[in-house]
Amino acid sequence: MSEQLLNVAGLGKRFGGFVALDCVDLAVKSGERVGLIGPNGSGKSTLVNCLCGTLVNETGSVTFDGRKIDGLIAHQRTRLGIARSFQLPRPFLSLSVAENLRVPLLYTVDARPGRHRMTSAELHDRCLELLRLVGLEEKAHERPVDLTQVEMRKLELARAMAAEPKLLIADEAMAGLSQSEVTDIVALLIRLNERGITVILIEHIMRAVMSFSQRLVVLVSGRKIADGLPEEVIRDPEVERAYLGQ
Amino acid sequence: MRSLPFLIVSLVVAAIIFMIARTFANDYVFFAGYTVLQFVVLATAWNILGGYTGYVNFGTAAFFALGAYTTVFFHKAYPLPIPVLIVIAAMVSGLVGLGMGYLTLRLRGSFFAIATLALAVVLQTLIVNWDFVGGSRGAYIIRPREVAILGSYIQYLFLIMLLLSVAAIATARTIERSRLGYGFATIRDDELAAEAAGVPTLKLKLIATMISGAFMGMAGAPFPYYIGYLEPASAFGLPYAVNSIAMPMIGGTMSWIGPVIGALLLGTIQQIATVTISSAVNLLLVGVLLVAFVIIAPNGIMGLLKRGRRKT
Amino acid sequence: MLVSYDLVLNALIAGILLGGFYAAVTVGISISFGILDIVNIAHPAFIILGSYIAYIVNAQFGLDPILTSIIVLPIFYLLGAVIYQVYYLSFEKRGQDPLRGLAFFFGLLFITEVLLILVFGVDYRYVSAFYIDKTFHYGVVDIPMRMLIPCLISLLMLAILQIFLSRTFMGRAIMAVAQDQLALRLMAADPVRIKRVAFAISIATAAMAGAFLIVIQPVEPSIGREYIGRVFAICVLGGLGSLPGTLIAAMLLGIAESFTATFYGPSWAPAVSFGILLLTLAFRPAGILGR
Numbered sequence: 077m078s079e080q081l082l083n084v085a086g087l088g089k090r091f092g093g094f095v096a097l098d099c100v101d102l103a104v105k106s107g108e109r110v111g112l113i114g115p116n117g118s119g120k121s122t123l124v125n126c127l128c129g130t131l132v133n134e135t136g137s138v139t140f141d142g143r144k145i146d147g148l149i150a151h152q153r154t155r156l157g158i159a160r161s162f163q164l165p166r167p168f169l170s171l172s173v174a175e176n177l178r179v180p181l182l183y184t185v186d187a188r189p190g191r192h193r194m195t196s197a198e199l200h201d202r203c204l205e206l207l208r209l210v211g212l213e214e215k216a217h218e219r220p221v222d223l224t225q226v227e228m229r230k231l232e233l234a235r236a237m238a239a240e241p242k243l244l245i246a247d248e249a250m251a252g253l254s255q256s257e258v259t260d261i262v263a264l265l266i267r268l269n270e271r272g273i274t275v276i277l278i279e280h281i282m283r284a285v286m287s288f289s290q291r292l293v294v295l296v297s298g299r300k301i302a303d304g305l306p307e308e309v310i311r312d313p314e315v316e317r318a319y320l321g322q
Numbered sequence: 323m324r325s326l327p328f329l330i331v332s333l334v335v336a337a338i339i340f341m342i343a344r345t346f347a348n349d350y351v352f353f354a355g356y357t358v359l360q361f362v363v364l365a366t367a368w369n370i371l372g373g374y375t376g377y378v379n380f381g382t383a384a385f386f387a388l389g390a391y392t393t394v395f396f397h398k399a400y401p402l403p404i405p406v407l408i409v410i411a412a413m414v415s416g417l418v419g420l421g422m423g424y425l426t427l428r429l430r431g432s433f434f435a436i437a438t439l440a441l442a443v444v445l446q447t448l449i450v451n452w453d454f455v456g457g458s459r460g461a462y463i464i465r466p467r468e469v470a471i472l473g474s475y476i477q478y479l480f481l482i483m484l485l486l487s488v489a490a491i492a493t494a495r496t497i498e499r500s501r502l503g504y505g506f507a508t509i510r511d512d513e514l515a516a517e518a519a520g521v522p523t524l525k526l527k528l529i530a531t532m533i534s535g536a537f538m539g540m541a542g543a544p545f546p547y548y549i550g551y552l553e554p555a556s557a558f559g560l561p562y563a564v565n566s567i568a569m570p571m572i573g574g575t576m577s578w579i580g581p582v583i584g585a586l587l588l589g590t591i592q593q594i595a596t597v598t599i600s601s602a603v604n605l606l607l608v609g610v611l612l613v614a615f616v617i618i619a620p621n622g623i624m625g626l627l628k629r630g631r632r633k634t
Numbered sequence: 635m636l637v638s639y640d641l642v643l644n645a646l647i648a649g650i651l652l653g654g655f656y657a658a659v660t661v662g663i664s665i666s667f668g669i670l671d672i673v674n675i676a677h678p679a680f681i682i683l684g685s686y687i688a689y690i691v692n693a694q695f696g697l698d699p700i701l702t703s704i705i706v707l708p709i710f711y712l713l714g715a716v717i718y719q720v721y722y723l724s725f726e727k728r729g730q731d732p733l734r735g736l737a738f739f740f741g742l743l744f745i746t747e748v749l750l751i752l753v754f755g756v757d758y759r760y761v762s763a764f765y766i767d768k769t770f771h772y773g774v775v776d777i778p779m780r781m782l783i784p785c786l787i788s789l790l791m792l793a794i795l796q797i798f799l800s801r802t803f804m805g806r807a808i809m810a811v812a813q814d815q816l817a818l819r820l821m822a823a824d825p826v827r828i829k830r831v832a833f834a835i836s837i838a839t840a841a842m843a844g845a846f847l848i849v850i851q852p853v854e855p856s857i858g859r860e861y862i863g864r865v866f867a868i869c870v871l872g873g874l875g876s877l878p879g880t881l882i883a884a885m886l887l888g889i890a891e892s893f894t895a896t897f898y899g900p901s902w903a904p905a906v907s908f909g910i911l912l913l914t915l916a917f918r919p920a921g922i923l924g925r
Contacts, residue, residue, distance in 0.1 A: 162515065560744065
């Protein structure tokens with residue numbers, strides 16, 4: 077299916093006098109794999125925050141799955157099917173690793189109309205299944221504070237996946253991972269995509285971005301400067317100047 | 323242990339406590355015990371909001387006094403039996419908690435905390451200016467001398483507070499183990515991430531504020547009959563706020579056991595200190611213990627116990 | 635209701651003078667809460683402490699209270715530095731949830747009040763100075779000196795602080811530390827030290843505010859609690875961290891309270907500040923001049 081899942085029109089966000097996002101347009105088709113790159117401070121995370129409802133944009137509008145979601149708060153958007161992982165992991169420290177995944181299951185998946193409430197056993201199994209996908213199964217009963225940075229990023233990603241989203245936004249989920257781990261995560265995301273989940277990947281690791289994306293979007297200083305096929309975008313002179321050629 | 327068996331066990335324990343208390347020839351046990359149990363309810367109620375969700379309520383006295391003055395109001399207008407008053411107090415306090423929460427819970431936790439202080443003062447000013455319930459002069463409540471079956475009235479009050487304690491503890495424990503408890507914990511840990519995970523944080527915070535406020539009001543409802551004379555300065559007194567914060571923080575805020583331990587410990591110490599030394603020193607003690615525990619043992623006694631267990 | 639012109643005028647003047655005093659009381663919170671984001675609800679306790687110190691010195695040596703407070707400024711500064719250090723090591727550094735910090739200050743508030751009760755008792759204390767009984771009469775307007783002098787000195791104090799915050803390096807660093815700690819570190823300035831200085835300054839202002847308080851009215855240990863609401867109401871209304879905003883908001887609150895006391899009776903006055911606080915929090919948390 078290639079109908080439009082996400083349509084961002086003229087999105088703008090300022091912090092006081094500073095313009096973080098300037099009239100950003102973005103259209104994502106259902107099932108697409110979009111890569112989003114840009115230098116630090118270009119507004120990538122701000123864009124994610126606006127899409128997810130964590131921040132409120134001043135101008136522009138966002139349409140998701142056929143309905144305008146402006147005005148909906150974060151948890152409502154998550155229930156509609158947008159999930160994100162945070163750039164700096166934000167685990168629930170007083171819960172165990174497995175319990176961290178239970179939360180989106182209880183509050184997002186279970187809360188969707190037409191779903192029956194999962195039993196305790198079903199929840200437990202689903203948590204373990206998700207942990208297995210990211211390779212954290214052994215740490216199920218540990219506290220997040222005992223995890224390594226890398227493991228926390230995986231937990232972050234698993235928690236976003238637990239919400240069974242239609243659109244998954246992975247915000248620099250692979251920072252600090254080894255080569256093989258990066259390959260694993262990319263493979264994981266592609267598998268999720270094959271199951272029908274649309275993915276927006278925000279990353280600095282070019283190898284991952286290039287191997288993953290069907291389409292590449294470049295954000296510089298709050299403005300979108302390129303949007304197209306990855307091979308073409310990286311050869312765009314403006315992109316080279318702003319981001320790649322240092 | 324599931325919730326229903328726990329409730330039954332608690333009721334049995336309560337019955338035993340009551341029976342033991344009756345073996346004492348002196349009614350003083352009931353007077354002192356009432357105060358300690360009142361703290362158990364207040365501390366547990368406070369913890370449902372403060373400990374579980376991390377939103378500090380400095381206005382315990384406001385909800386407590388609301389319950390007490392509801393009783394005074396009905397006593398003067400149309401006397402009702404205490405259990406009915408408790409239910410009404412629960413509704414009044416719960417609604418006020420809901421209203422205040424709706425106004426302020428969308429802001430940061432520190433703003434909410436300040437707003438709770440504001441609420442206490444606003445309510446106190448309203449009561450002080452309301453002559454029907456006695457205003458600043460206070461109100462006298464004549465306590466009936468005896469009650470059928472039990473005998474002295476204070477035993478009746480003690481029993482009520484005992485049952486309220488069981489109710490509060492059972493509620494706290496049920497919440498802790500439920501879906502709601504997970505939601506509360508995520509609000510405490512990282513509200514932003516909680517929202518992103520689908521937790522309706524405002525709704526949950528409102529629920530916590532309502533339940534917490536309701537129980538505080540319920541604790542206040544029998545108070546006028548206990549004390550005989552109610553005036554705003556003592557009803558809205560700071561000791562209620564300090565104690566309801568100190569007890570959970572000293573006992574441990576993560577589970578229902580903490581406030582109970584804190585209340586029993588601190589409540590008993592205070593009873594002894596008030597009688598042997600002075601009530602001012604007793605309050606000083608609470609303040610010092612609060613600060614000391616907050617600095618040294620942030621997870622309270624329960625936290626210390628857990629740390630000890632993990633090392634062995 | 636027949637409202638007499640001179641009653642209104644006097645209420646207005648009294649409100650403005652009161653507002654000037656309230657600004658002094660609040661400026662400490664504007665720094666600690668508005669700029670540093672530390673909810674120091676024990677601030678009024680330090681103010682009362684300042685009042686009692688002024689009282690003792692005045693009773694023993696007859697020294698003017700405001701003069702006394704200037705002399706003890708360094709002590710309060712030191713006290714503030716120590717408290718911040720404890721706060722930082724116990725809470726900020728460990729990344730504790732704000733609940734602990736709040737409970738810490740609440741405990742301090744309580745301890746201070748109870749200690750004062752134990753040492754001084756609950757009787758009202760007052761000071762004597764040459765200007766306390768004098769009143770300036772100007773037509774129908776009465777201006778009590780005991781309100782005018784603290785108000786004027788308070789305005790002076792605010793002006794000095796505003797210049798400090800906007801013109802000196804340390805002052806600007808303090809304003810910056812609220813917004814960007816990383817940038818500060820890159821400039822080789824220690825954010826912790828800067829915050830400590832700021833907090834110490836905020837407690838030092840409490841010494842002066844305490845002197846003003848006991849000049850304006852007699853003092854007893856539990857008065858501090860009335861000021862918690864006022865202080866935060868003004869701070870929030872004025873827009874966190876803005877000193878001019880604090881002054882405006884303080885004036886507004888002073889006038890509101892003065893009118894309430896004149897036309898409805900003084901027993902309603904506490905509700906005014908807290909009521910304003912609740913309303914502001916509910917409908918315009920950014921305040922009048924908010925960031």
